[in-house]
Amino acid sequence: MATQQRRERERAQRETLIVNAAREMAEADGWPSVTIRKLAERIEYSQPVLYSHFAGRGAIIDAVALQGIAELTAVFKAARTAAEPGDELAALAQAYLDFATANPALFEAIFTLAEGLTFGVDAPEVLKAAFAELYAVFAPLAGDRDPDAFTEVGWAAIHGLAVLNRGGRLRPDLLEQRLSILLERFARP
Amino acid sequence: MATQQRRERERAQRETLIVNAAREMAEADGWPSVTIRKLAERIEYSQPVLYSHFAGRGAIIDAVALQGIAELTAVFKAARTAAEPGDELAALAQAYLDFATANPALFEAIFTLAEGLTFGVDAPEVLKAAFAELYAVFAPLAGDRDPDAFTEVGWAAIHGLAVLNRGGRLRPDLLEQRLSILLERFARP
């Protein structure tokens, strides 16, 4: 019947409703205040409904993280394609750091809270696409080194800056100098 | 009275007992399973005793983190002084990554769980000492760049590798190549 399809469509709608609500609540008041009860009240359903969509609170965070990774990938691509030739790395790094400061809760979900995401060979397509964007920027700069390893190191450098900066571990007045040093280290062979 | 001093000594002993127990439990079963109740049972006191030493669970984690930073500093110093001249960076990076994999819970406490630690100008002495160790390795390599900023970038690169590796985000078979690329990027002028 067509009713079946409508049901599935409504279910999918409600699922994104949950994910969006969780993300907004986290961005507003932090992840600890994203509780099942408040989330249920927000979407105007009872708590067990959430468990018919997700295995638990952790799975909801994972879903938010996955959505965030997709957005991050889009941001990467936009930065890379909009950059002047030779400035791709600068654009990528800037986009990465901006994303981290603009969406702290989302960033946290992706890199420290998500625990149900699998990596490696059988990772979801979204993850591979995100790394592919990094690869597109770093691989041309790798020279005779392994492009994958080179990408990972470059990624780690940017990510480290983002993480330490988010934790208040770095001097705010050196922000620009850090970025220029980073670029200078990885931009040329 | 001398009783007073004995009391303080016993209190200090019990405080380190708490911190050590928390750390061991976290390293054994992860931080979520370090609950006030289990911690109290472990040290054979009731729960309110813990609150006479620490403001709450978060403060206990902070104490563990602070102790971990002190250890990390010692590891840095040992690696640096034991290294052949010119190999200080390699020794530091190796020590950093080893520390992260050997003490995952401690590492987590330091860099993602601790929230009561203050940084910047009025940071505890332990934190400054830790950064000073990094500075001792990176500053000589800074050339004409700001040595502080250079140190922060180098630290971020190593830290990023540690964090992403801990989250299973990096290819295990590229571990050595990543390290050599990192060194090559920061070791020479």
Next chain:
DNA sequence: TCACAATCCTAGCATCGCTAGACATTCGAG
């Protein structure tokens, strides 16, 4: 119309961090 299936909610369990107030112990002044 009616039996059945899918959907949803109420109510509750175990556990968490944390705290008030009672109890016990030790101290110091008279």
Next chain:
DNA sequence: CTCGAATGTCTAGCGATGCTAGGATTGTGA
């Protein structure tokens, strides 16, 4: 030596958490 006061510790409990069992309600298809 005595006895109130101060200190230290514990029992019991509060509010809130993630999660789930079982009943009520709705909608479906014969």
